[in-house]
Amino acid sequence: xxxxxxxxxxxxxxxxxxxxxxxxxxxxxxxxxxxxxxxxxxxxxxxxxxxxxxxxxxxxxxxxxxxxxxxxxxxxxxxxxxxxxxxxxxxxxxxxxxxxxxxxxxxxxxxxxxxxxxxxxxxxxxxxxxxxxxxxxxxxxxxxxxxxxxxxxxxxxxxxxxxxxxxxxxxxxxxxxxxxxxxxxxxxxxxxxxxxxxxxxxxxxxxxxxxxxxxxxxxxxxxxxxxxxxxxxxxxxxxxxxxxxxxxxxxxxxxxxxxxxxxxxxxxxxxxxxxxxxxxxxxxxxxxxxxxxxxxxxxxxxxxxxxxxxxxxxxxxxxxxxxxxxxxxxxxxxxxxxxxxxxxxx
Amino acid sequence: xxxxxxxxxxxxxxxxxxxxxxxxxxxxxxxxxxxxxxxxxxxxxxxxxxxxxxxxxxxxxxxxxxxxxxxxxxxxxxxxxxxxxxxxxxxxxxxxxxxxxxxxxxxxxxxxxxxxxxxxxxxxxxxxxxxxxxxxxxxxxxxxxxxxxxxxxxxxxxxxxxxxxxxxxxxxxxxxxxxxxxxxxxxxxxxxxxxxxxxxxxxxxxxxxxxxxxxxxxxxxxxxxxxxxxxxxxxxxxxxxxxxxxxxxxxxxxxxxxxxxxxxxxxxxxxxxxxxxxxxxxxxxxxxxxxxxxxxxxxxxxxxxxxxxxxxxxxxxxxxxxxxxxxxxxxxxxxxxxxxxxxxxx
Numbered sequence: 001x002x003x004x005x006x007x008x009x010x011x012x013x014x015x016x017x018x019x020x021x022x023x024x025x026x027x028x029x030x031x032x033x034x035x036x037x038x039x040x041x042x043x044x045x046x047x048x049x050x051x052x053x054x055x056x057x058x059x060x061x062x063x064x065x066x067x068x069x070x071x072x073x074x075x076x077x078x079x080x081x082x083x084x085x086x087x088x089x090x091x092x093x094x095x096x097x098x099x100x101x102x103x104x105x106x107x108x109x110x111x112x113x114x115x116x117x118x119x120x121x122x123x124x125x126x127x128x129x130x131x132x133x134x135x136x137x138x139x140x141x142x143x144x145x146x147x148x149x150x151x152x153x154x155x156x157x158x159x160x161x162x163x164x165x166x167x168x169x170x171x172x173x174x175x176x177x178x179x180x181x182x183x184x185x186x187x188x189x190x191x192x193x194x195x196x197x198x199x200x201x202x203x204x205x206x207x208x209x210x211x212x213x214x215x216x217x218x219x220x221x222x223x224x225x226x227x228x229x230x231x232x233x234x235x236x237x238x239x240x241x242x243x244x245x246x247x248x249x250x251x252x253x254x255x256x257x258x259x260x261x262x263x264x265x266x267x268x269x270x271x272x273x274x275x276x277x278x279x280x281x282x283x284x285x286x287x288x289x290x291x292x293x294x295x296x297x298x299x300x301x302x303x304x305x306x307x308x309x310x311x312x313x314x315x316x317x318x319x320x321x322x323x324x325x326x327x328x329x330x331x332x333x334x335x336x337x338x339x340x341x342x343x344x345x346x
Numbered sequence: 347x348x349x350x351x352x353x354x355x356x357x358x359x360x361x362x363x364x365x366x367x368x369x370x371x372x373x374x375x376x377x378x379x380x381x382x383x384x385x386x387x388x389x390x391x392x393x394x395x396x397x398x399x400x401x402x403x404x405x406x407x408x409x410x411x412x413x414x415x416x417x418x419x420x421x422x423x424x425x426x427x428x429x430x431x432x433x434x435x436x437x438x439x440x441x442x443x444x445x446x447x448x449x450x451x452x453x454x455x456x457x458x459x460x461x462x463x464x465x466x467x468x469x470x471x472x473x474x475x476x477x478x479x480x481x482x483x484x485x486x487x488x489x490x491x492x493x494x495x496x497x498x499x500x501x502x503x504x505x506x507x508x509x510x511x512x513x514x515x516x517x518x519x520x521x522x523x524x525x526x527x528x529x530x531x532x533x534x535x536x537x538x539x540x541x542x543x544x545x546x547x548x549x550x551x552x553x554x555x556x557x558x559x560x561x562x563x564x565x566x567x568x569x570x571x572x573x574x575x576x577x578x579x580x581x582x583x584x585x586x587x588x589x590x591x592x593x594x595x596x597x598x599x600x601x602x603x604x605x606x607x608x609x610x611x612x613x614x615x616x617x618x619x620x621x622x623x624x625x626x627x628x629x630x631x632x633x634x635x636x637x638x639x640x641x642x643x644x645x646x647x648x649x650x651x652x653x654x655x656x657x658x659x660x661x662x663x664x665x666x667x668x669x670x671x672x673x674x675x676x677x678x679x680x681x682x683x684x685x686x687x688x689x690x691x692x
Contacts, residue, residue: 141563222545224554226558329488
């Protein structure tokens with residue numbers, strides 16, 4: 001793993017190590033905002049409260065008695081590929097590997113919400129982690145805050161899982177032990193780790209990680225408005241070759257990578273080996289599953305020696321295609337344009 | 347006037363020049379975020395649109411045919427007194443004079459809204475100025491934006507004026523010619539100058555000056571949430587003596603100033619001449635009017651030579667009193683704690 005920040009740990013998969021549809025747990029990127037909370041399962045409780053008829057709390061033992069579900073979901077950090085933004089911007093300098101695909105096992109968020117009985121005015125569901133600390137740069141709240149994000153009522157009642165296992169193993173401390181949310185199709189910041197509270201509200205939640213951080217600008221008729229990040233954008237990444245790789249001239253090279261989207265499936269991946277002038281279609285591996293990535297490959301007949309720029313471009317079943325440039329209204333997030341991989345053919 | 351920024355002009359009244367209940371136009375503070383727009387009255391139009399039954403636009407001539415109202419309202423910049431924050435924070439370094447009280451003449455916002463016929467789902471009213479430009483520091487939207495703020499439906503339908511005259515004279519370019527909003531009881535950022543559009547929305551407006559700028563942190567059960575600035579806080583300021591003034595020992599000195607609040611009247615101003623250890627009650631001048639400041643005076647029997655810290659502390663009819671310290675959740679705004687004025691008695 002590539003260390004992007006030592007403490008708290010922020011670790012990235014070296015994306016050229018991509019092999020399988022399921023990312024091994026020890027290769028799955030780790031994003032932490034605060035120190036990893038030390039949680040003893042016996043003392044841990046999950047509270048469900050706010051605009052509900054019957055607030056309650058549960059133990060892990062209680063949750064294991066509930067119907068369990070297993071889903072496959074790809075999580076991408078909303079700042080993945082940030083190192084491709086020039087000039088450099090603030091934030092963890094992720095390259096290509098702040099993404100992974102896993103099988104998650106746990107209980108449905110909606111089962112807990114239904115047990116609590118939501119009020120008619122319920123509008124958003126806040127998920128709060130046990131991780132906390134202070135924010136260094138203004139605009140910032142005073143004192144300690146917990147990492148928290150909200151989901152619209154509809155998404156919370158749809159497919160959100162509260163997972164206690166990842167690829168068949170209990171969650172590790174870095175991945176949110178004993179319980180984390182998995183919000184399929186959304187950037188990773190929504191999948192709250194070390195979950196400790198579920199709060200039903202009748203107001204739009206405007207916490208730090210929903211407004212100052214993890215938000216972008218949406219231009220409407222009344223000018224740009226700040227909107228919390230949500231769905232992942234259609235995107236393909238090249239795992240091999242890696243940036244600055246040296247490749248043999250006049251031979252065959254298997255370009256490979258992964259592609260993903262949200263509320264749709266990836267239907268096409270194209271590869272350009274000449275800076276985006278011409279494109280050839282890649283082969284998509286396996287069947288498409290919503291909310292999980294697809295691996296793909298493209299055989300490149302390498303040309304004469306020289307420097308070349310490779311790009312991949314995904315299209316999804318809703319006809320959405322990656323753009324060639326980063327949209328500046330997205331600031332330091334949602335970096336889903338076609339990323340240039342520079343290689344030397346020798 | 348004290349120049350705090352040359353271009354665009356940001357000008358502050360030297361607060362020791364405070365004399366009258368009404369601030370003369372040439373002494374009224376000027377806060378600009380972008381260059382002052384050059385507006386020709388004949389070409390100017392005000393649009394009323396969004397979630398309305400009958401969108402329309404009006405000329406200044408149309409507005410002058412409507413029933414005119416005159417109100418007295420104090421406007422304080424939300425960053426007034428920022429220079430008192432130690433360590434120094436970002437933003438215009440206002441001292442005491444980013445405040446003024448004027449008689450405003452114009453038409454009621456509600457009269458225009460009623461003419462347009464608001465939809466049942468109307469929730470906020472966005473006021474947009476003609477002033478525009480780009481934001482330098484992230485998080486920022488890309489490209490040009492116009493200065494804009496929203497008001498809750500209830501406030502917009504209550505006492506908001508669209509003013510074309512200030513103290514009986516047409517608005518100057520710096521004060522929003524030909525038309526500006528005056529939002530009584532609210533910090534100045536809500537009183538949009540160079541008004542050009544009124545947009546009725548069914549969503550909370552989350553523009554730049556409503557979220558990243560001109561917002562503060564409100565701590566609730568689900569942690570701190572970002573909230574747009576709104577009402578002015580109860581506050582007294584000392585106009586004389588000014589900071590670092592030299593005063594004659596063993597004599598009488600008339601300490602004087604102004605005090606204001608919102609949705610209430612100022613009922614008491616106390617003055618301390620010994621760093622807040624003891625307080626004496628000041629005399630309030632004239633009758634109290636909601637949304638306008640009250641001038642006050644306090645006769646100080648000056649002591650033996652030495653250095654002294656004076657403070658004023660206002661209480662309003664709702665029992666709200668100024669705190670002794672700035673609340674850090676308010677960041678660089680709402681600076682309404684008791685401000686220390688240092689003097690030398692000689």
